[in-house]
Amino acid sequence: MTALLIIIVAALLGITIWQISKIFKLSQPVESDDSQIATNEDNQKQGKIFLAFIVFLYGLMIYSFWELSKFYAPGASAHSEDYDQLFFISLGLIMFVQVIIQFLIHWFAYKYRGQKGRKALFYADNDKLEFIWTIIPVITLAALIIYGLFSWSEIMNVEETDETLVVEIYAYQFDWRARYSGEDGTLGEANVRFIEGINQLGLNESDSYAQDDIITTELHLPVDRPVLFKFRSQDVLHSAYFPFFRSQMNVVPGMTTQFGFTPTTTSKEIRNSEYMVEKVKNINEIRKNNENLDSDEQNYEFEYYLLCNKICGVSHYNMQMKIVVESEEEYQKWISEQQTFGELTAQN
Amino acid sequence: MSVAAQPLANDHAHEEGHHEPTFIEKYIFSTDHKMIAKQYLITGLIMGFIGISMSMLMRLQLAWPNESFWIYEVLLGRFGEDGVMDPSIYLALSTIHGTIMVFYVLTAGLSGTFSNLLIPLQIGARDMASGFLNMLSYWLFFISSVIIVSSFFVEAGPASAGWTVYPPLSALPQAIGGSGLGMTLWLVAITVFIASSLLGSLNYIVTVLNLRTEGMSMTRLPLTIWAFFVTAIIGVVSFPVLLAAGLLLLMDRSFGTSFFLSDIYIQGEVLSYQGGSPVLYEHLFWFLGHPEVYIVLLPALGITSEIIATNSRKPIFGYRAMIASILAIAFLSTVVWGHHMFVSGMNPFLGSVFTFTTLLIAIPSGVKAFNYITTLWKGNLQLNPAMLFSIGLVSTFVTGGLTGIILGDSTLDINVHDTYFVIAHFHLVMGISALYGLFAGVYHWFPKMFGRMMNKNLGYIHFWITAIGAYGIFFPMHFIGMAGLPRRYYKFTEFPYFDDLANTNILISVFAFITAAAQIFFVYNFIHSIFYGKKAEQNPWKSNTLEWTTPVKHIHGNWPGEIPKVYRWSYDYSKMNKDETEYVIPGQDFVPQNVPIQEEEEEMTE
Numbered sequence: 001m002t003a004l005l006i007i008i009v010a011a012l013l014g015i016t017i018w019q020i021s022k023i024f025k026l027s028q029p030v031e032s033d034d035s036q037i038a039t040n041e042d043n044q045k046q047g048k049i050f051l052a053f054i055v056f057l058y059g060l061m062i063y064s065f066w067e068l069s070k071f072y073a074p075g076a077s078a079h080s081e082d083y084d085q086l087f088f089i090s091l092g093l094i095m096f097v098q099v100i101i102q103f104l105i106h107w108f109a110y111k112y113r114g115q116k117g118r119k120a121l122f123y124a125d126n127d128k129l130e131f132i133w134t135i136i137p138v139i140t141l142a143a144l145i146i147y148g149l150f151s152w153s154e155i156m157n158v159e160e161t162d163e164t165l166v167v168e169i170y171a172y173q174f175d176w177r178a179r180y181s182g183e184d185g186t187l188g189e190a191n192v193r194f195i196e197g198i199n200q201l202g203l204n205e206s207d208s209y210a211q212d213d214i215i216t217t218e219l220h221l222p223v224d225r226p227v228l229f230k231f232r233s234q235d236v237l238h239s240a241y242f243p244f245f246r247s248q249m250n251v252v253p254g255m256t257t258q259f260g261f262t263p264t265t266t267s268k269e270i271r272n273s274e275y276m277v278e279k280v281k282n283i284n285e286i287r288k289n290n291e292n293l294d295s296d297e298q299n300y301e302f303e304y305y306l307l308c309n310k311i312c313g314v315s316h317y318n319m320q321m322k323i324v325v326e327s328e329e330e331y332q333k334w335i336s337e338q339q340t341f342g343e344l345t346a347q348n
Numbered sequence: 349m350s351v352a353a354q355p356l357a358n359d360h361a362h363e364e365g366h367h368e369p370t371f372i373e374k375y376i377f378s379t380d381h382k383m384i385a386k387q388y389l390i391t392g393l394i395m396g397f398i399g400i401s402m403s404m405l406m407r408l409q410l411a412w413p414n415e416s417f418w419i420y421e422v423l424l425g426r427f428g429e430d431g432v433m434d435p436s437i438y439l440a441l442s443t444i445h446g447t448i449m450v451f452y453v454l455t456a457g458l459s460g461t462f463s464n465l466l467i468p469l470q471i472g473a474r475d476m477a478s479g480f481l482n483m484l485s486y487w488l489f490f491i492s493s494v495i496i497v498s499s500f501f502v503e504a505g506p507a508s509a510g511w512t513v514y515p516p517l518s519a520l521p522q523a524i525g526g527s528g529l530g531m532t533l534w535l536v537a538i539t540v541f542i543a544s545s546l547l548g549s550l551n552y553i554v555t556v557l558n559l560r561t562e563g564m565s566m567t568r569l570p571l572t573i574w575a576f577f578v579t580a581i582i583g584v585v586s587f588p589v590l591l592a593a594g595l596l597l598l599m600d601r602s603f604g605t606s607f608f609l610s611d612i613y614i615q616g617e618v619l620s621y622q623g624g625s626p627v628l629y630e631h632l633f634w635f636l637g638h639p640e641v642y643i644v645l646l647p648a649l650g651i652t653s654e655i656i657a658t659n660s661r662k663p664i665f666g667y668r669a670m671i672a673s674i675l676a677i678a679f680l681s682t683v684v685w686g687h688h689m690f691v692s693g694m695n696p697f698l699g700s701v702f703t704f705t706t707l708l709i710a711i712p713s714g715v716k717a718f719n720y721i722t723t724l725w726k727g728n729l730q731l732n733p734a735m736l737f738s739i740g741l742v743s744t745f746v747t748g749g750l751t752g753i754i755l756g757d758s759t760l761d762i763n764v765h766d767t768y769f770v771i772a773h774f775h776l777v778m779g780i781s782a783l784y785g786l787f788a789g790v791y792h793w794f795p796k797m798f799g800r801m802m803n804k805n806l807g808y809i810h811f812w813i814t815a816i817g818a819y820g821i822f823f824p825m826h827f828i829g830m831a832g833l834p835r836r837y838y839k840f841t842e843f844p845y846f847d848d849l850a851n852t853n854i855l856i857s858v859f860a861f862i863t864a865a866a867q868i869f870f871v872y873n874f875i876h877s878i879f880y881g882k883k884a885e886q887n888p889w890k891s892n893t894l895e896w897t898t899p900v901k902h903i904h905g906n907w908p909g910e911i912p913k914v915y916r917w918s919y920d921y922s923k924m925n926k927d928e929t930e931y932v933i934p935g936q937d938f939v940p941q942n943v944p945i946q947e948e949e950e951e952m953t954e
Contacts, residue, residue, distance in 0.1 A: 144753065314524060
């Protein structure tokens with residue numbers, strides 16, 4: 001489809017250039033006036049091209065929505081339903097305005113193209129019109145702002161309850177670590193100044209809360225349980241971007257930032273969802289034709305991931321962590337198999 | 349140089365004891381605003397060529413990430429060894445591309461060119477308030493341009509922390525090679541640039557306030573001048589803040605202070621910085637960074653206001669509303685910076701406030717767009733290349749502006765922040781729109797600058813390929829952004845999930861190459877027309893503003909005799925006499941500003 005579109009575009013461009021150059025040549029002898037100011041003929045031609053252009057623009061918009069809007073993945077967190085609704089309302093609204101305004105611009109450019117003998121209308125002001133197109137955006141935007149702000153305060157002000165799982169996400173050039181609070185439910189004190197040897201996250205070894213903390217390279221989350229992330233960076237700015245959970249927060253050295261969401265779809269569920277089955281099938285077909293990949297890599301299976309979304313250095317493009325969303329039992333089983341910080345330090 | 353400053357003090361001085369300027373006085377250290385405008389334009393275009401070439405290299409890399417191209421080795425040297433682009437140089441390219449396009453092309457190249465050219469000519473002044481400061485402003489800009497380009501020849505590479513140069517990445521050479529000498533050069537270049545910009549802006553403000561000719565009240569100023577004037581004010585308000593940010597960053601880098609740095613462990617050691625915050629830097633940077641968007645955009649909107657009115661043969665619709673919008677945008681632009689920082693870790697309540705102010709900006713912007721469209725309505729559109737670019741600007745300004753409603757909403761920003769959705773948004777609304785404004789201005793005022801006409805057919809080809817290409821690049825780009833594709837990634841192949849976006853990336857790159865190639869028409873047309881273009885008449889576009897009352901050949905002091913007086917606003921196009929039987933001046937559909945109110949004419953209330 002894309003290749004075809006490229007060919008069509010290239011062909012259309014070729015024809016445009018050819019036609020324009022033909023017009024250019026043809027117009028030379030007839031048109032003795034070479035003042036380089038638009039003539040009546042120029043106005044006719046250019047006006048018509050404006051009309052053709054709106055067809056191109058609409059075509060491009062339709063193609064994009066038809067072929068490319070499938071890239072928008074379904075959400076997998078509790079607030080993503082609300083988020084997507086606001087997103088689609090806003091998108092619908094702006095596309096509605098876009099379609100009308102672009103039509104008016106290009107239609108007027110065609111309709112009122114200069115013509116010999118035409119007189120333009122001296123029309124300098126109209127307070128009523130000005131008022132109308134001030135007040136309509138005011139009302140629409142007010143509605144959008146209010147809607148948006150309700151969602152915003154709901155998403156950002158996470159209440160910590162007994163049920164909440166607190167996880168630290170730790171970022172450094174160019175990888176992530178997750179730290180769970182362990183049995184005491186409290187994350188131990190940490191600072192980069194404590195970093196030494198095996199203690200890569202700088203936990204305070206004399207803090208008793210730190211002893212049962214669990215540090216992992218994968219992020220496992222129990223489904224339907226609110227998670228509050230505390231973000232910490234060791235070196236430069238990073239940004240923890242969870243696209244499927246409609247969540248993102250910068251990771252700032254020298255301070256702890258936070259963000260919370262409740263995952264609602266397990267990794268298994270999303271892998272078997274219609275959307276993901278289709279998408280992964282398509283991706284694997286593409287990968288099959290890629291000679292640079294060995295057969296193992298050619299067979300891709302979807303996993304949630306967390307990626308870095310703030311420029312952080314040369315390997316910024318490959319700073320990711322696998323996320324597994326699973327049932328509470330699976331999660332408990334997994335976490336109990338992990339080594340605590342106390343065990344880690346005792347070993348060495 | 350002192351000779352050139354004289355005529356300002358005395359309108360008639362230029363008639364006495366005038367000596368032929370030497371080559372150096374005339375072309376290099378000129379204090380004449382018309383020559384300085386040309387210097388700005390040509391420097392800006394060269395920088396634009398460099399900036400766009402960088403984006404071509406990036407598009408090549410993004411479309412075919414794992415292939416090698418000899419062009420990398422030719423242009424990037426050891427950063428492109430064996431035709432493979434080094435990840436660090438990709439980041440450097442994106443950093444310097446952004447810096448050059450925003451500051452050097454669209455701030456200096458656009459505002460510098462047309463403010464210098466048009467402010468004295470359109471308000472009826474012999475020159476800028478201070479010709480010397482004006483010259484200094486250009487030469488500082490030139491030095492700054494040389495420094496930023498030269499940073500590509502530094503061993504560890506140029507600044508690579510993104511054009512926003514957020515610390516700690518930009519502060520620590522251990523974090524990325526480009527943060528060594530390359531970053532120092534970036535800071536020096538920007539400091540010199542800020543000095544240049546401030547000298548220029550102060551000059552524009554003083555000139556507009558003090559040197560308007562008799563009868564040219566503020567409410568008779570063409571909208572171009574209003575735009576340049578307000579742009580200069582925003583620049584004076586916000587650029588010093590960037591200087592402060594840059595200075596503090598320099599101190600952190602060189603003198604061990606901790607304004608922006610705290611608790612850092614890198615390459616096996618803990619650094620001594622304690623107590624600073626990168627978020628503070630973000631606030632300072634965006635306090636300039638967001639107004640900067642309008643510093644780029646307002647002159648383009650001013651230029652198109654003028655061109656659309658002239659070529660529609662109609663007054664601009666809602667002149668006063670247009671001025672009010674410019675002022676409202678200027679004010680609001682200084683209180684919205686936080687929308688770049690919704691997920692920076694700043695207090696969510698602040699996010700709410702910035703969402704509110706940000707969406708407010710849509711209102712004056714909407715008014716401007718509607719007013720342009722109403723100006724087209726029932727016009728007699730003369731579709732010159734400048735007019736095509738102006739209409740194109742209205743189109744891209746609307747398309748790009750609308751997605752701002754999504755990005756300005758703190759909730760929605762969470763998931764599209766720093767993705768290609770943002771790239772598509774700002775390239776359309778400020779990149780392409782401002783470039784269209786620049787092109788429109790060049791095609792329209794070329795006769796005034798060089799005394800010759802540009803070839804219109806080449807102009808048409810240039811516009812249409814660019815228009816198709818620009819949308820072809822940036823409209824599909826929103827969708828890969830919605831897929832969660834992050835910006836500033838050297839390649840996406842580390843995430844198999846993004847494999848199905850590869851074709852769209854190729855499509856975008858193909859459009860980008862076509863669009864860039866189309867600029868060759870412009871370059872050829874521009875250079876060829878300077879020397880061989882058709883000789884221009886005095887007022888080729890039948891325009892009302894004062895610059896078209898000056899002779900085609902440039903002279904010191906602009907008008908050979910007295911400065912014309914002004915009797916009306918600049919938009920009396922197709923105005924009819926009292927009985928609605930004939931134009932105010934029979935047989936002529938425009939009334940220049942220096943024509944007194946006619947007997948048969950109804951005067952507009954001001």
